[in-house]
Amino acid sequence: MPDAPGLELIAHEINSRHEGAIVGTAFEHGQAVLLADPGLIRETLGFLRDEPAHAYRFLASVHGADYLPAAPRFAVHYELLNMPRVERLRVKALLADPGDDGLPELDSVVDLFPTADFQEREAHDFFGIVFRGHPDLRRILMPEDYVGWPQRRDFPIGGEPVIFTATEDTVPGWTR
């Protein structure tokens, strides 16, 4: 892990190359997080990958997340890893919810990190995040005709109510 000052240096370096690409840093529990501007995510990740001083060449994972009450609602986390130095760095891009009239959009990084293919599809499947430029952005785990983004926080968990003796008269669909 880069330490806290190192993280600031990285942020500064990216910002000097791509104006406004990094909007903040966080260092908690020994884990370094760069808060990136979603519009410049490709530049940020490309810089971290290709710059010899950083060389985060391995993308371990892409997580989608939904912070519902918070204002930029969605986030995509890129878990970067530099194998020789064993340093992990998380890049987080916060995406606002466009509401009913659209889906949050972000540039795909599949050409930079081919491993992001399935993982971006997964984030798309569960959170409805559209990765612009993804070669094959379809649902991956849910049935292809499924409607809704099931892991958003405002999506109901679903399932069936459990019927106990006390509730068997009130549970819908069940009569004695």
Place this chain on the structure above:
Amino acid sequence: MEVERTKLRGLSPLDRPRSPAELRVRQLRARDMLRGDLEGADLDEYVESRVLTTTLERAQSWARGNSLFPATFGLACCAIEMMSMVSARYDTSRFGAEVFRASPRQADMLILSGRVSIKMAPVVRRIYDQMLEPKWVLSMGACSSSGGMFANYAVVQGADKFLPVDIHIPGCPPRPEALIYGILKLQRKVFGDPDLGWRERYRAGGTEEGRRPWKAGALPVERVGSAPAAGIVTGHGQPGAAQLDAPVGHPQLTGHEARDAYEEAEEDEPAAGPRPAVGWRDDA
């Protein structure tokens, strides 16, 4: 199976000869029998002690129950325990249920070993439809019996929503012993009543092969809205409202059916009007 057997003067062939002399008596009788020297009461006794009479159905179900071939079909974690059921320690071949068949056409028993997701449910139903009758279904583990711990948008809450289940085996995962116990229970069921009358129990008349009003494999599932609580899966393996109202056509023939399927299809008029709506429970 129960076979009435009375001991014939203490000389049942199942008894071990108690002495060399007795063995000698039996040998002599057998020789007489072969020569045709045995007659009268002696002959009756000899035949009765050796021949077992039963009905053909009973014999058939005895054979069926002792050679249940499961389909090679693993869904999730329970499948690993299903595999260890055939391993040397548990050894279901003692009960004739170890020959896993990769093709559903050759299998008698579908072990639903794991959670059935809404994406998998039509596939499971299709595999079930492809199996030849008589066929039985074991739902192994909490997930396929009731959805288990996964009461959420992705899992069908119990496989009996879309196919008839004969035995539910509790556990998460059930131990292989539990699965074997379930198979033994199924055997008892098969011995007792080869037909099992599941169509009556599940009110599934009209689902016989080649007679289904909907195409084989199409699960009558309607998805409504995006909220699973509102019921992504409706219907309980019964035709949904849309299917009931639609005019029921002939089963689609592919040319691979037996000859009589064609003939039946030519004779039968398409059923007029909706079929009687039958529910899984009496809630209508």
Place this chain on the structure above:
Amino acid sequence: MNPTTRAPDYADTVRTPEELGRDAIGRTEAQVIGTSPIERTAIEREEELFTINMGPHHPATHGVLRLLVSLEGEVVRDLKPVMGYVHTGIEKSCEDKSYWKAIPFIERMDYLAYYSNMAAFCGAAETLLDLEIPPRAAWLRILHLELNRIHSHLVGLGTSALDLGAISMFWYCFRERDTILDLFEMSSGQRMHTRYFQVGGVAEDIPVGFARKVREFCALMPGRIAEYEALLDHNEIFLQRMKDVGIVPRERLLELGVTGPLLRAAGEPWDLRKVEHALPYADFEFDVPIGTVGDNWDRYRVRLAEMRESVRIIEQAVDGLPEGSWIADERHVVLPPRHELATSMEALIQHFKLVTEGFRVPPGEAYFPVEGPRGEYGVFLVADGSAKPARVHMRDPSFVNLQALREMCVGGYVADLIANLAMLDPILGGIDR
């Protein structure tokens, strides 16, 4: 068979969609149809692509995986995995459970590596709580993680050999697997899905006699591995289907995010046990086996060698198991010991609060990776300060590794696809979660 024709470089065999629609000399379909019938038949026989569907119910797909395979004759030209047939919504269900109730859900993701799943989740929660687990708990975790690795490789080896026609391997591997499950049952009461790890340590100390049983197992296992080798290593059928099949270069595997034995077989010595220090693997002496060629044979050998190394770790773990508590003494997270419930009112209240509500985790985000049998299991956990996680995401190695399947198979024979898939060793519960 000549190995050089069997495993061409993947770059030569990957075809773009435009190329797929053309024949050997670059004519499009329309142009081909314009040719004479005899010529056309000859071209079609050579060049026709035939797409078949494998699965989701196919005995050799190790679960409900579905593969759309485009074949040219017997050669795989393209392959698309379709998954989601056991998608269980575990990540969503976890958001509805308190942290310690979420552990059983997490376990059921990759159902052959339940200890790795648990270790990753508990590790993430402990990172957020800034909780240090006592040394005995850490060593017990390592002991069980390694037993789990052997167990997983045994099931993988048994079923893979079954797919390749070696049915007796299945019985032998499952015999040893049952020995391991007996150990799991002894320490936790369940064969699978033990829920043995929990936030702060492990659920229970190991029972009396466990160490002896583990030592017996350690004495037995290397001989058994040698038996497997004797059965398979000189088997001509097995060798033909393993050697020089499914080679993907190391650099490409890294680009695809592949981890675990698959990556190590290609020669990259990347093992989180050696580099991450969240679990005290540094106190153990073990080697990381790597391959040289990166074919299926190397993958098989790496797995066998890993089992041997795991036995070494387990031996060291039982021999040097530190004394002390098996769970952290943090009363706001950990249930009070049973005997205190009868004597102390505070303990009773604490117990009640923890069981009904669960403990709260301060807001934050953490990613915790663990080296499991198939690679990097990482849990990304978002806490919002309540007693339930706000987001749990599992980075499952099977899911990521599956992306390499296409490149392993394209250009090879369809029969090798089965071998490749078996050696990829995907667990569909982990892929679909």
